[in-house]
Amino acid sequence: MVVWRTEGKANSNGERTMRHSGHQTYLTDRSFEHEILRSRLPLLVEFWAKWSGGCHIMAPIVDSLRDSLAGRITLMHMNIDLCPRTARRFCVHTVPTLLLFRRGTLVDSISGIVPRSVLFQQVVRNLDAPDAATFIPRADESRNAPQQQYENES
Numbered sequence: 001m002v003v004w005r006t007e008g009k010a011n012s013n014g015e016r017t018m019r020h021s022g023h024q025t026y027l028t029d030r031s032f033e034h035e036i037l038r039s040r041l042p043l044l045v046e047f048w049a050k051w052s053g054g055c056h057i058m059a060p061i062v063d064s065l066r067d068s069l070a071g072r073i074t075l076m077h078m079n080i081d082l083c084p085r086t087a088r089r090f091c092v093h094t095v096p097t098l099l100l101f102r103r104g105t106l107v108d109s110i111s112g113i114v115p116r117s118v119l120f121q122q123v124v125r126n127l128d129a130p131d132a133a134t135f136i137p138r139a140d141e142s143r144n145a146p147q148q149q150y151e152n153e154s
Contacts, residue, residue, distance in 0.1 A: 018094050027078045029085040037104045041074045042127055047087055047097040049080050055096045061116045062098070065123065072127055100126055 027035055027045065036043060046062055048055040066075040079089040080095060090099060090106070100108040100123060108126045110119060 025076045027075075027076050027083065027086075029083045032078070032083070032086045033152075035076060036101050039074050039101070041072065042107075043074045043076060043101045044123065046075065046077045047080050047092045047095055047099070048077060051081075052095045057113055058096045061114075061119060062096070062117055063119045065119055068120065069123065069127070073123065095113045102126070102129075104152065 009124075032045075044059075044065075048059075062075065066073070078086060078091060090097075090109075092099075094111045096112070098110045098119075099106055100110075107129070108122060110122055
């Protein structure tokens with residue numbers, strides 16, 4: 001189930017958003033697999049928490065990235081307090097954490113507060129990769145980084 005929220009209005013859980021302007025798409029533990037596998041565009045998932053100062057700092061940067069790459073990526077958000085299972089599954093220990101998926105495959109992750117230029121460069125570098133299975137590691141990572149395929153948990 002995807003929950004749509006607008007700033008200042010309560011969602012189905014009675015929680016008020018304190019970040020992001022306009023309509024946002026929020027994932028749940030139940031909807032995560034479906035959305036990852038059905039997305040035609042690369043999917044950037046932001047793991048966040050309402051109590052995190054870093055998430056509030058990154059919110060306008062992530063929104064700016066979404067606007068700059070409109071039509072090239074889909075951005076969805078996942079509150080780690082409401083959806084702990086998926087956060088644990090992907091070893092999300094820091095918020096904000098952004099995971100980039102292409103055709104159901106995790107191709108990159110970004111954690112913490114990063115400048116817009118670094119975030120944009122890292123996402124675009126993976127969008128422009130010739131194949132969804134191609135992982136372009138950051139400079140500090142090995143060229144033999146393992147591929148992580150999103151698999152159905154039963």
